[in-house]
Amino acid sequence: MADQKSQNAKRRFGLNRGQSCVCCLPRRDLLTGFAAVAASAVLPSVPAVAQAPAAKQAPAKVAANAGRIDVHRHFVPPGHLVDPKRSYLNERSTIPKQLEDMDKSGVALAVMSLSASALSHPDARDARKFSRTVNEYAAKLAGDHPGRFGQFAYLPFPDVEGSLKEIEYALDTLKADGIYLMTNYGDKFLGDPLFAPIFAELDRRRAVVYTHPTGHPCCERLVPGLRDADIEYGTNTTRAIAKYVFSGFSRRYPNVRMIWSHAGGTMPFLIRRFDKRVKESPEFQPILPEGFSPEARKFFYDIAQAPERAPMAALRAVAPVSQMLFGTDWPHLTTEEHVVGLQNCGVFDAAELKAIDRDNALRLMPTLRAV
Numbered sequence: 001m002a003d004q005k006s007q008n009a010k011r012r013f014g015l016n017r018g019q020s021c022v023c024c025l026p027r028r029d030l031l032t033g034f035a036a037v038a039a040s041a042v043l044p045s046v047p048a049v050a051q052a053p054a055a056k057q058a059p060a061k062v063a064a065n066a067g068r069i070d071v072h073r074h075f076v077p078p079g080h081l082v083d084p085k086r087s088y089l090n091e092r093s094t095i096p097k098q099l100e101d102m103d104k105s106g107v108a109l110a111v112m113s114l115s116a117s118a119l120s121h122p123d124a125r126d127a128r129k130f131s132r133t134v135n136e137y138a139a140k141l142a143g144d145h146p147g148r149f150g151q152f153a154y155l156p157f158p159d160v161e162g163s164l165k166e167i168e169y170a171l172d173t174l175k176a177d178g179i180y181l182m183t184n185y186g187d188k189f190l191g192d193p194l195f196a197p198i199f200a201e202l203d204r205r206r207a208v209v210y211t212h213p214t215g216h217p218c219c220e221r222l223v224p225g226l227r228d229a230d231i232e233y234g235t236n237t238t239r240a241i242a243k244y245v246f247s248g249f250s251r252r253y254p255n256v257r258m259i260w261s262h263a264g265g266t267m268p269f270l271i272r273r274f275d276k277r278v279k280e281s282p283e284f285q286p287i288l289p290e291g292f293s294p295e296a297r298k299f300f301y302d303i304a305q306a307p308e309r310a311p312m313a314a315l316r317a318v319a320p321v322s323q324m325l326f327g328t329d330w331p332h333l334t335t336e337e338h339v340v341g342l343q344n345c346g347v348f349d350a351a352e353l354k355a356i357d358r359d360n361a362l363r364l365m366p367t368l369r370a371v
Helices: 002-012 027-038 087-092 095-104 124-144 160-173 193-205 228-246 267-280 293-298 309-318 335-344 350-364
Strands: 068-075 107-114 149-154 178-182 208-212 257-260 300-302
Touching (some): 068 124, 068 208, 068 335, 087 095, 095 107, 095 335, 107 124, 124 149, 124 160, 149 160, 160 178, 160 193, 228 257, 228 267, 228 293, 267 293, 293 309, 335 350
Parallel strands (some): 068 107, 149 178
């Protein structure tokens, strides 16, 4: 019965059997990786930190505010590659390289999320098995390196029943710090009624939800020479925020603490249009009696891929500094790039940088207090 529900949900999401969502990896590589993980009865040990070779000395200011907490950092489970064509990304994803980069730039702890942004599984059992394997691997990673790694748990969505079971296991047994959801699954964005059972449970638990953008079937490779991540990821983050707010989810599930990636995508630049839409549309006024902007101010935003002056100034105009979190999108960018970018952007003073680097994450996720 659960499998049939899963297949019905996939059809409603525009996902056919064997069809992959838009992902970070080609489908054959993802499924190969999945097979390698699922075939392991026992999770492999996480490698210990190797002695790093002598590296170029980082600027002294990069190590300032040691104790940073990175909420947007990816791990790769056994059998996966970040990108078959970019070997340096795969090398960066090893645990020794993760820790080397963290230590170089004063990151005490990273809350990890799965690198691959989406998978299509033949049936609900495969999706559930993959989610459990990934989440247990991440928990082992944290256990093997106490105080260095946290976890946003991966769900087998659109299998609603399986996702609810995985939420329970991840939060109650594995003690994950939050749940990982993509901005959209197929053509359905967060805020669609199909997500209601998931958000009702997350609201009951007052859970932290980390979101990451992915592609959308409507808009693939529209600009020659650019990857979908270059434009569409930021755009889909904005679409997800808009759907989540205008659908009423943000007010219906007020206890869910949402983290939107990459400084909110393009939302800060479009917020005037969203406020205007509420004022000009009678159907939205009962849903958003105070308008769009007050809802946007409640969310959390990581600064991954956006530490420069323009996006930071735009985000600060939309949300208070208390809602901003340090993130790097490692292995795609280094921690140093984000530390230097934030310090040089001219938008924040020293106290505000400390809040972004660490304090805001501790307030949001008390599970990290031991850091």
